Amino acid sequence: MIVRDVGDAWQVVFQPxxxxxxxxxxxxxxxxxxxxxxxxxxxxxxxxxxxxGWAVWERSPGRDAAxxxxxxxxxxxxxxxxxxxxxxxxxxxxxxxxxxxxSMHGAGIYxxxxxVQPSLTLSLAEEFKAMVDAFVVEQEEGYPARIAELxxxxxxxxxxxxxxxxxxxxxLYFCLKDLDGGEAFEIDHVPADYAGSEVVLRIEPLxxxxxxxxxFPFAGDRAEFSLERRVVPKRExxxxxxxxxxxxxxxxxxxxxxxxx
Numbered sequence: 001m002i003v004r005d006v007g008d009a010w011q012v013v014f015q016p017x018x019x020x021x022x023x024x025x026x027x028x029x030x031x032x033x034x035x036x037x038x039x040x041x042x043x044x045x046x047x048x049x050x051x052x053g054w055a056v057w058e059r060s061p062g063r064d065a066a067x068x069x070x071x072x073x074x075x076x077x078x079x080x081x082x083x084x085x086x087x088x089x090x091x092x093x094x095x096x097x098x099x100x101x102x103s104m105h106g107a108g109i110y111x112x113x114x115x116v117q118p119s120l121t122l123s124l125a126e127e128f129k130a131m132v133d134a135f136v137v138e139q140e141e142g143y144p145a146r147i148a149e150l151x152x153x154x155x156x157x158x159x160x161x162x163x164x165x166x167x168x169x170x171x172l173y174f175c176l177k178d179l180d181g182g183e184a185f186e187i188d189h190v191p192a193d194y195a196g197s198e199v200v201l202r203i204e205p206l207x208x209x210x211x212x213x214x215x216f217p218f219a220g221d222r223a224e225f226s227l228e229r230r231v232v233p234k235r236e237x238x239x240x241x242x243x244x245x246x247x248x249x250x251x252x253x254x255x256x257x258x259x260x261x
Contacts, residue, residue, distance in 0.1 A: 001061055002175040003071040010069050010232040011062075015054030017252070021237045022171040023048025024225050026163070034217045035193045037163040042097035046160075049094075050102050052085030053080075061221070061247050062233040062240055067233065069247070073121070081135045084109075087137070100146045104161045105168070106140040116165045116189045127132040159191050162198075165191050172226040174227050174257060179209045209257050216261040225257040 002013040018136040026047035030036025037043035054072065057079060062070045092099025110125060110132045112118035125132055147157060169187050177183040182205025190201045204212040232248050237243035
């Protein structure tokens with residue numbers, strides 16, 4: 001779960017709903033200024049399904065030591081590695097190119113997104129360092145065969161890896177930043193083309209759930225998306241079971257997002 005403190009409540013976004021937004025951003029991305037990812041379908045598919053494994057964890061939402069909804073950054077590492085392996089296998093079976101990108105994403109979670117976002121850390125990762133390192137090596141050792149099977153260049157896969165991180169990070173902006181009050185932000189390492197050029201994507205708030213992107217990455221002058229989320233009033237729960245029942249009884253709401261040039 002992606003959790004944000006909004007004062008008297010928690011905003012909670014399930015990972016697959018965050019990935020729905022990632023996939024929508026990927027499908028719409030590209031114009032005369034910023035290239036669309038290619039192969040477009042495979043990159044968009046990776047963006048849509050890169051967090052499928054979290055659905056297992058989120059069937060039984062829990063609390064952290066403070067009694068708040070447990071954030072994805074505090075996931076139990078052995079469980080995370082297991083469900084990510086299953087996610088990678090499932091996506092690969094459906095689309096081998098997307099599977100390669102999701103494999104890189106899974107390994108990159110433990111390697112600062114391979115330099116794209118060095119600050120990214122899971123709170124319990126260091127306690128399971130040997131297990132984490134084995135998972136990363138397992139994934140990385142499979143890349144040469146995957147690349148050869150797909151017939152792609154190493155440069156291309158890294159551009160598409162950065163595209164996947166972009167769509168993930170931009171969706172996380174909507175999940176974790178103050179979109180009601182408006183919050184500026186920047187995302188770096190954004191591919192401009194497949195020749196190695198990159199830009200910084202600047203986000204300017206224009207109003208609640210209404211932003212401007214510079215450079216603008218979509219066709220036309222305006223794009224609309226949506227995010228499915230829960231707003232959970234703060235209270236004390238007597239047990240994890242009571243929390244789960246209360247939490248899951250709260251309906252999700254689809255919030256419209258407007259992006260302008």
